[in-house]
Amino acid sequence: MNPVREVTPNVDADAVLAGAQFIDAFRVEIGAATVSAREACTRMVLNGPRWVDALTRLRNILVTPFGLKTSGEGAPAPGGLIGLFPVLSETPERLVAGFDDSHLDFRLVVDVAGDDTNRQVTSTTLVRTNNLLGRTYLTLITPFHKQVVRSMMARIAEPAR
Template sequence: MNGTVREVTPNVDAGTLLAGAHFIDAFRVEIGTAPVNAREACTRMVLHGLRWIDALMRLRNILVAPFGLKTSGEGAPAPGGLIGPFPVLSETPERLVAGFDDSHLDFRLVVDVTGEATGRQVTSTTLVRTHNLLGRSYLAVIMPFHKLVVRGMMSRIAEPAR
């Protein structure tokens, strides 16, 4: 069904993308015949987000700043630039890998576009590797929001470009 975001079994090589990941999940949306590549899908997810997601991200940045955690694209330049706060680490038309390494955890967002011209799909996979108690605590705090945020972000992919 076009536009419905559903959780799916992750189908990525976690060892290559983020060896030792402690958390991994994936969501998929059918986009029909929409001519979307991985960068466009990621851009629609991240930059054309819903207001409540933007508000949650602003709150997150305020709350983590005292702990010295990265906020909104801080850190070294990325090979593929930034999409919103996420450094692009590698990219093909079918797959974009974004993410960063921080003192508390390492994070990867993998956006895959698959299927034939008549039935295309976008899958968003999240991988997280924690380093310490702060990373495990942070992951535990954001988990109740993670699935809602990803579903909301992915619902933007099937919409016409703005």
């Protein structure tokens, strides 16, 4: 059974990405495990399933002719990079990563909450499309998005078992 479940997003969308047209959130319970938001994001992004890496490589190949950003592109971020995601802000309990591109703007919010015996990590995705290409891209990736996030979030719980 996958320990990851979809939950109602609980972030201030206007503060994170004003005008976001897409927002969803997933949560995984990690029990008494101690993890910071950066550690949780790193486990998700850098230790994800190989099939997610393959999808990312395919995506990079397909979007290059359209001038969209690919892995490793973009301006330096205040908190460095986690995988291809620039870290925009960070506390031990919350990490915000993402970037703005010509077709859409994207944010990933990783929150760690709970007490010493019952912690959980929530991953919230926000997207604001900027044009027809962005709306088309979002429509095409949405069916894959939920499965990708669930698989990546499951990696957070594995070390805690």
